[in-house]
Amino acid sequence: MNPPDLGAADPAAFRALYLWADDPEHDFWPGPVQNDVRELIAAGPGRLDPGGLHHEVTEWAGTQTSRFRTRTGLPAIRRIVLNCAPLALKAGAWLQWLVGAGNADRQLSMHVLALYAEDIGVGRPGADRAAHFRRLMDDAGLAGRIVPEDRLADDRQIADRSFRLAALLLAASRYPAVFAPELLGADLCLRWVGVPPPLHAVRDGLDQHAATARTWTALDLAASADRSLAAVRTYLRDNPGDDRPWRAVRWTLDELRAWSDELYDLSGRALDPAFEMAELLRHRAREARAYHHDYRLEGRTLAEWFGTGADQMLGVLARSRLVRPGRPDASPLLRDLIGPGGPMFRVFSPEDLAVIRRWIASLGETATPDAAAPAPAARPVVSSAPELARAPEAAPEAAPATVREAYRRLLQRDDSPAVRGYALDYTRGWLERSRAGIGRMKSPPRQWEPGTLRRWLRDQHDRHDEQFRAGGSLAVPPRERVIDTFVQLAPLNLIDGGWLGGFTDHRHAVRDLGRVLFATYWDELGNGEQPLNHPLIYRDLMREMGLDLPPTASREFAEWPGFRDESFELPVYWLALSRFPRTFLPETLGLNLAMELSGVGGTYRRDRTALRTHGFSSRYADVHNTIDNVATGHSAWAVDAIDCHLAALAERSGSQAAADAWLRIRTGFRSLRPPARRAPAHAR
Structure with missing residues (x-):
């Protein structure tokens, strides 16, 4: 797999970066990816003192927690779980290469290794934070979405933005000599946040017996925040005057803010059955066009309608004889075509069928104002740090001579x-x-x-x-x-x-x-x-x-x-x-x-x-x-x-x-x- 091009301004590139940086045997040379990551890890303006940052992070986390607790419907909860997955399934992975054989006797390394060992549940099967999150996904009926785990990057119900922070941290972790202070600062910010605020909606909305208290404890990074702060302070003791850890705290908070705003809007839209149905049609259109050249609706074949876009297709389908508005069980789409014995049996997963059923049941209802609300404007990220020169392409070097x-x-x-x-x-x-x-x-x-x-x-x-x-x-x-x-x-x-x-x-x-x-x-x-x-x-x-x-x-x-x-x-x-x-x-x-x-x-x-x-x-x-x-x-x-x-x-x-x-x-x-x-x- 070739290194992704982050300079192409394609938000989907972070999906590719996520997969590329997750493979420990890729070639992580100095060059374009390292340069791009350096430019993207740039903090916006604001205070850089530890006390002020801590207050700002925890205040933001508390506000967002209250905000997301209004998301109580199962479609919203499932969307939240999926969009938390890229980061939650790699909890602590940003620390993975900070300790090596050459520095394993340093006090900083002891702090980092202790943090990382806790994140991966050292030596205890199923005790790592990622395993606990997989159990949460199972509780939400989403376990099949990450088998194999690399499949996650192809899941279109996960926004591109949800891969960005995780991908950049994973990529930075492959260059520890370059990004050690940034990784320490990002770690501290994430531990100050604790449980990602959107997940509080999941905790409130799922059956309280589905996810154990142990699972929620495992997902809460806040318990190890003091050690993370000690790691930052140890780094600063050895590197006085270096403010990069604090800038990384602010950058991570900026990234979390932008992600949280987008996920709040996305989870609200997921409560609208028409949004989910249109999304389903959009994702299945390419394969569906191959099989629907004979069936006609309103003068066109279904294959042609699939090519016009999901919104038009949704309207045509709602007006067709295949759908009985408000009556999913009576609708030929579910009863005759998709049901047992129908020509499209097992074409749709149980989750897809639930989406279709909700949409038909909702026809004629007024969409909720929240679901119809426009997406919030992207939060600008402005760097207050001096501009960093791009590192030149690494000149070929000789192999070790002795x-x-x-x-x-x-x-x-x-x-x-x-x-x-x-x-x-x-x-x-x-x-x-x-x-x-x-x-x-x-x-x-x-x-x-x-x-x-x-x-x-x-x-x-x-x-x-x-x-x-x-x-x-x-x-x-x-x-x-x-x-x-x-x-x-x-x-x-x-x-x-x-x-x-x-x-x-x-x-x-x-x-x-x-x-x-x-x-x-x-x-x-x-x-x-x-x-x-x-x-x-x-x-x-x-x-x-x-x-x-x-x-x-x-x-x-x-x-x-x-x-x-x-x-x-x-x-x-x-x-x-x-x-x-x-x-x-x-x-x-x-x-x-x-x-x-x-x-x-x-x-x-x-x-x-x-x-x-x-x-x-x-x-x-x-x-x-x-x-x-x-x-x-x-x-x-x-x-x-x-x-x-x-x-x-x-x-x-x-x-x-x-x-x-x-x-x-x-x-x-x-x-x-x-x-x-x-x-x-x-x-x-």
Whole structure:
């Protein structure tokens, strides 16, 4: 899918942008889309002080809530739910790439990751905000409108405007280095709003037992507003004088105002049966024209009437013998043509039939003044910020020349053709090396069957324990060697969980398999708490060893002379693989199992002994030996993820597809320690 052209002034372009930005493996290069998003995220005039903005946002939300509570009819409620869907189904997704392996130990990242984890219901099936909104859609009889979810962008009962804010936030999220302050400000505004005001009409209008209190709590972003404000303040502490977060609050409010005004008018019009019927005719006209060349009304074929426009068609149909005004059950249209046994049976969905029935029943009634009211004028958005120059087209750049340079550039979530190409080549080369002679590898088992991995996992743990006990009499390495070992592991351990970075993407993180992998990543980074953050724990160990290393994502870190080049090879593989969470899903599952099992019961216990012998804290080794345990820890989660994936694949595509995936998973497992071979030229 090519990037959409937002410069063409086509409101429907935001539908295309919504789909394009939602796919985590699209090519998100600097260029036209980034430039267009930069120009469109422009705040109108008004106060930028936090207190004034907060008051303005909450006052607007309260006023709109009262306004929408007058929308009580089911057609209006359904229209509101549909038009809230583009944003509600992506709740929190605008934060998805703000945290990466290179900044995961920052206080700002901890705030952002905690917000995002709450939005996606980390690790709990059906607990993400999007799942709760899907249940609300089901309660409103709209669940089929998002199966598959990409179908949403083609739904013409959703206004173009309803995709605009969600699409721009999703697109901005793909360029975190450029739009981080804007994303933080937009997040704060949306959390100050809480529940989108139109949804209060839904809460009042639906059966009170249809949507649970838990669902409404999940849809309310206000509970996490304090943490969002803390994230903004942390950003401003590190970037004093930058007012972009506050401008983004105002821009988001401007967008919400324009969307809310349009939806209020649209939901009012939906209460007019003639509006809904005309809309139905308009949406079905193209396919209907092919089948109605013989039936004539008022001197023309129905096919010709369909070509004249919905309004004229509606009048002709109302005057025809097919309709008995005010009597839908007696109307031949419903009774003979569309009903069971009729030539048009099942052409219309139950929802369509309800629209036709309401329209016929209403014929002869006076339209409500509200429904006939003209649409409000579009709210102008005027930027008070200085004009931003359009970023030039990115000049072609060279691929990383060394593995150290690759490490630094792959730590950035913002992408480029050169870096992405390098990552794909590096991953393929590493996996090709890992596949060599894999048929001779006995572990994991050559064949997968349900239940085999759990038994194998326990056997591996026993083997690690035996090896540890057998080596109990071995001397602890000298202090200098212990320090050197842990120093050379720093490029790897300071990006702990980095192989799972692709599963921070909203599209993966809210799905059954992805949520398990995200929960593992979330654990590696301390569940939003800095004292539990593994990279920070490792930095503390480095300081105990007399080393205060530069920031992980800095050029100084990658070029630090105390590291050997080979210490970057495995970390670069992690980072390169994480760029393609869908393409290399089986390999990632295998690597994840290898990583989580690698030290449990053996290596971590040896590390603990060596560190304590020389007077260093063993906390890093201790915490991994516990959270990676084979009963309820990350190793067990890794096995569960593989079992779930292969079981679903076997059911969906057959046993051969599962066997092929299992071979790829074994390759991923082996990729933690592939056979020794001269590295390809691009990796040196």
